[in-house]
Amino acid sequence: MDLSLMVSSLPKLLSAAVITLKLLSISLIIGLFIGLLFAILRLSKNSIINRFAYAYSYVFRGTPLLVQIFIIYYGLGQVEYFRSTFLWVIFKEPYWCAIIAFALNTGAYTSEILRSAFQTIKPGIIEAGKSLGISGKIIFYKIQIPVAIRQSLPAYGNEIILMMKGTSLASTVTLMDITGVAKHIVSTTYKPLEIFITAGGIYLFMTFFIHNLIKYLEKKYSY
């Protein structure tokens, strides 16, 4: 074990952690909106909309994240027509390709989490709202969504941690996140054990942080 190498590689890995956190936070925010949208679509009574939303979550949950990134990064660039549209500005960057793949992936999981949260809301809460003469729209935005978010907090915390681990796949499309930088350092120092263990330590620290943050939020918003 080369302890001094572990220490000297730490600053480089920590600065790479910024990219990991950026990838994570942007894709989580986009994913949350996608998830909310598809959870609402899943609850719709129209069977076509319902099936479409189910197919989306089934496909993204049933295939590995790596395949999704590769289809978006390598696959879409192949379509001639696509390259001439304005979207190409976004899709030619590996950074945005990774974020789109992550957001779509976490969106699928989030939609399942939120859907089950919506379904477990006690009907009494909605009935109480109705009997008070509150309109359906306001019941949905002011009662159902906040309660559903609170109920899905523990499951969503797990999803955040899974997604944080998923961001390591960004290194396969040339991005220099923690894993990418670790691999680069290994290729120059030939000390895989030390470097990967240090990188793992940073990830582990982030996992602990997210875990405790979610626990804190659960306590704060418990009812």
Place this chain on the structure above:
Amino acid sequence: MDLLTFGKTGWGDELFYATLMTIAVSITAMLIGFLFSAIFTPLKLSNNKFLNLIANSYTTVIRGVPELLVIYLFFFGGSGAIMYVASIFGYHEYIEINAFITGSVAIGIISGAYSTEVFRGAIQSIDKGQFEACKVLGLKRYIYFLKVIMPQMLRLAIPNLSNVWQITLKDTSLISVTGLVEIMRQSYIAAGSTRDPLFFYSFAAILYLMLTFLSMKLINKLEVKYSRGF
């Protein structure tokens, strides 16, 4: 579709064998995972604080670190570690470990961390009276585990184990970085030589969907079998 024909011109047979490889790696990894959970579940449930700590650090560390990093660690660090051990015994040649073995062990350790949690949860949710009844009846330890606890545990564990299986199956795609020719690696090779990545990666996605769909069907049957009488 010409790209998928069997034989020398198409990629059909290559992708077929790659699918078999993915299945083989997933099953091996899952079994290695069961082996790990057979070791760590009792440690988690024991009353000894030190043993608890060992088992908890195993599951927390593995579940808190990206799968890709674990695979890199095993693939790049594994042969180094083995060569170091071998050098103590006076063997200084280069040792290369088979990609199948490293891959299955790495994924197996990850899968083991998840299945340990599943088994722990299943055993803990068995009614306490069952354990006490066994003690009162004076059953031998292994009979008591095999005939009373195990069947009840499996019934509770199978739905969650099917999630672990799905995770394991999808994680095997990461082994492609080590060069083992499974679905992902074969698609990468095919995409590179035909310059048609969209087609091959989409096809890989369909293969994975088929695998998850079929395995869910099988697991549902198992679930029905083990929930008889409840």
